[in-house]
Structures are given as structure tokens and as C-alpha cells.
Amino acid sequence: MEFNPPLLTSSQRTLSLFPLPLHFPLEIRTAGEVEFPPPPKRHAPPLQQALNTIESTLVAMGELAADKHVKYILAVEKRKDSFESAVLEHLRMNGAYWGLTTLDLLDKRDVVDSNEIIEWILKCQHESGGFAGNIGHDPHILYTLSAIQVLALFDKLNVLDVDKVSTYIAGLQNEDGSFSGDIWGEVDTRFSYIAICGLSILKCLDKINVERAVNYIISCRNVDGGFGCTPGGESHAGQSMFQFTPRIEKFLPCSMFEVFCCVAALAITGALHYVDKDLLGWWLCERQVKSGGLNGRPEKLPDVCYSWWVLSSLTMIDRVHWISKEKLIKFILNCQDTENGGISDRPDDAVDIFHTYFGVAGKTVAA
Ligand code: 3PZ
Ligand code: ZN
Numbered sequence: 624m625e626f627n628p629p630l631l632t633s634s635q636r637t638l639s640l641f642p643l644p645l646h647f648p649l650e651i652r653t654a655g656e657v658e659f660p661p662p663p664k665r666h667a668p669p670l671q672q673a674l675n676t677i678e679s680t681l682v683a684m685g686e687l688a689a690d691k692h693v694k695y696i697l698a699v700e701k702r703k704d705s706f707e708s709a710v711l712e713h714l715r716m717n718g719a720y721w722g723l724t725t726l727d728l729l730d731k732r733d734v735v736d737s738n739e740i741i742e743w744i745l746k747c748q749h750e751s752g753g754f755a756g757n758i759g760h761d762p763h764i765l766y767t768l769s770a771i772q773v774l775a776l777f778d779k780l781n782v783l784d785v786d787k788v789s790t791y792i793a794g795l796q797n798e799d800g801s802f803s804g805d806i807w808g809e810v811d812t813r814f815s816y817i818a819i820c821g822l823s824i825l826k827c828l829d830k831i832n833v834e835r836a837v838n839y840i841i842s843c844r845n846v847d848g849g850f851g852c853t854p855g856g857e858s859h860a861g862q863s864m865f866q867f868t869p870r871i872e873k874f875l876p877c878s879m880f881e882v883f884c885c886v887a888a889l890a891i892t893g894a895l896h897y898v899d900k901d902l903l904g905w906w907l908c909e910r911q912v913k914s915g916g917l918n919g920r921p922e923k924l925p926d927v928c929y930s931w932w933v934l935s936s937l938t939m940i941d942r943v944h945w946i947s948k949e950k951l952i953k954f955i956l957n958c959q960d961t962e963n964g965g966i967s968d969r970p971d972d973a974v975d976i977f978h979t980y981f982g983v984a985g986k987t988v989a990a
Contacts, residue, residue: 688959691962692964693731695963696976707975714756716770722976723776725983745782754769754770764803765804797810800837801839823891879933883931883933900940907933927978930955
């Protein structure tokens with residue numbers, strides 16, 4: 624029997640929980656090593672493409688308040704006693720990456736003193752080779768990637784002992800191909816992406832077992848074409864991003880961060896052929912809601928940071944024309960604080976540096 628669903632309206636599309644045919648056999652949804660069904664035939668993507676063309680000629684696009692955002696980023700850095708800097712204190716290395724990459728996207732990299740930043744980054748390095756979120760803190764793969772990325776941004780990778788940093792990252796790979804975030808051992812596919820991304824920037828992918836790393840990631844495929852954080856969708860304690868899947872009455876971990884990380888890790892390692900692009904593309908394009916924003920899961924509110932996770936995932940699997948870029952840009956522009964700079968998760972919320980970065984990045988990719 625072929626699955627040929629009726630054409631849905633956009634609000635019905637965002638409400639539909641599960642893009643799979645109802646006759647999809649139950650047993651194959653539970654195991655980690657499953658055969659995926661052929662993607663359901665849908666009508667909407669070509670329709671969406673046509674709508675996009677019409678829209679792009681009708682919608683007069685607004686602009687980013689670029690100068691305000693630059694001022695905002697510099698101000699966050701200076702206000703050491705604010706709530707924001709208290710939050711960012713232990714993850715300042717990530718904050719530096721978000722802020723500095725935003726400046727770079729806005730073509731304003733030279734408003735900061737790169738020597739001062741590089742000096743501070745090197746003070747965050749631990750004898751193990753890994754980097755901490757700030758001076759005197761413990762190293763973690765999360766901050767190690769941000770340190771590498773900021774140095775790459777300023778074209779200063781030469782200050783690194785590349786062998787030492789790459790040995791630290793490679794040392795976090797486990798027997799089964801997965802990666803831990805630090806010596807304490809928490810495993811997550813996000814760390815797989817971080818390791819693969821960092822090592823590829825350093826041109827040291829040969830230091831890990833790439834085949835096992837890829838096999839681990841594809842063992843985390845969910846039945847809806849997405850990816851979870853552990854094989855077979857089994858949860859591990861502390862993971863909060865679960866999606867209830869009524870058909871199998873189970874919670875599957877399915878966070879957009881993980882979908883992005885798995886797809887990006889497979890893209891870097893040349894293993895994207897393992898992704899069912901139509902199936903994942905469907906799940907991703909259903910994340911767009913009426914306002915034009917993208918959510919992380921069915922029934923959730925849109926959030927600017929998903930603009931990046933969803934848009935870049937769709938771009939990697941060649942399905943970015945399945946959403947309306949114009950509407951997305953409108954949503955992102957609506958989340959700007961046009962007076963004091965910065966971008967929030969959704970209109971009228973408080974701005975922060977994380978959403979400022981992902982908003983500018985999303986707008987840049989969509990435009
Ligand atoms: C935010 N972190 O755990 S966090 C982050 N979130 O370090 C930074 N969208 O409360 C800022 N939600 C704001 N400045 C939020 C980074 C999270 C993501 C939370 C968030 C974003 C919706 C709820 C996890 C890359 C790196 C880290 C993450 C995701 C991707 C918070 C809450 C959490 C965090 C920091 C501050 C202000 C900023
Ligand atoms: Zn967000």
C-alpha cells in the first residue's frame with residue numbers, strides 16, 4: 624500500500640505529530656538496527672517551493688540592526704557584574720565564540736583586540752591539552768571546540784600545540800566509537816560532533832577511529848528520520864529532551880541539537896548517505912510554525928536558535944527549500960531589540976548573546 628496523504632494546510636502540518644504512514648510496522652520502530660521504509664510521497668515540498676518564489680517577490684525584507692548588535696556584544700563583555708556575565712562565567716569560552724563569530728558575520732571582527740583574546744584563551748588551556756570555560760576551571764570538549772574555533776576565526780591556529788589538543792580530543796573516544804565530554808565520561812552524540820568538528824579544523828581526523836565514530840552515530844537513528852543521543856533511542860539519566868511518540872508509546876530522545884550534531888558529524892566525515900534525507904527533511908520542515916519561526920519539537924513554541932539547527936541541517940541534506948526562508952527571516956528580525964541591540968529566543972523576550980549569534984547566523988544562511 625502506498626502512502627499518499629492529502630495536502631495539508633500549514634497549521635495542520637505543524638500540528639501533525641508524526642510524518643509516517645500508519646501501516647508502518649510497529650516492531651521495526653524499537654530496535655536500533657532497523658531498516659527504514661521508503662520516504663512517504665508528499666505534495667507539499669514542490670508547493671512550498673512555488674510559494675517561496677511568490678513570497679520572495681512580495682515580501683519586502685527588513686534588515687538586521689547590525690550596529691546595535693555590535694554595541695550589545697561589546698557591552699556584554701564589559702558588564703562584568705550583570706546577570707548575563709554571571710551566567711556566562713563558567714562558559715565564557717562558548718560566549719566568546721558566540722560573540723566573536725557574530726562580529727565576524729557582521730564584518731566587524733576588528734572592533735576587538737585579537738591578541739588580548741588569544742592570550743586569555745591560552746590561559747584557559749589545561750595541561751591535558753583540553754580547554755576550560757574560563758581561567759582556573761576544568762577542561763571539557765565543549766570549550767575545547769570553542770577555543771579552536773575562535774583561534775581559527777582569527778587565523779591563529781599556529782599558537783596551538785596541535786598534537787597536544789588533538790590527542791586530548793582523541794583520548795575521549797570510547798571503545799564503541801562514542802565520545803565522552805571530559806574525564807568524567809558522560810556520553811552524548813553532541814560530543815561526537817564536537818570531536819569530529821574540532822579534529823577536522825585541526826586536520827587530525829586520522830587520530831580517531833572514524834568508522835566506529837560514524838557507526839555509533841548511525842546506531843542512534845530514530846525511526847522518524849531524526850537522531851537521538853544514545854543507540855536505539857534508549858535514554859540516559861539527565862537527558863531532558865524527549866519526545867513522546869504515541870505510536871509506540873515511548874519517549875524518544877529527539878532534540879534538535881542532536882539532529883544537527885549527528886547530521887553535521889556525518890557531513891564532515893562524508894557519511895551523509897546514511898541519512899534518509901526525505902524522511903528527516905519532512906520532520907525538519909514541519910518545525911516551521913505560522914509565525915515563520917522554527918520549533919525544536921512538535922507543539923512547542925518557536926525559538927530563534929532553532930533557526931540555525933534546523934536551517935543548517937536542512938541545508939546539509941539539500942532540503943532547505945522545504946521551508947519558507949522569507950517567513951523565517953521575518954521571525955528572526957522580529958526578535959531583535961532594535962533599541963539596545965541583541966536578539967531574543969522569541970519576540971519580546973530578553974535578549975542574550977547565544978540567541979544573538981544564532982539569529983544572525985540563521986539570517987545569514989537564510990538570506
Ligand atoms: C542557552 N546553554 O546550558 S546553557 C545557552 N541555552 O549553557 C546560553 N534556547 O539561561 C544562553 N533554551 C542562553 N547567553 C540560553 C547555552 C544551553 C542553551 C538554553 C536555551 C536556548 C532555549 C532553554 C545548551 C550549544 C551550547 C549549549 C546549549 C546548546 C547549544 C541559560 C540556560 C542554559 C544555558 C545557559 C544559560 C540563561 C546565553
Ligand atoms: Zn533558544
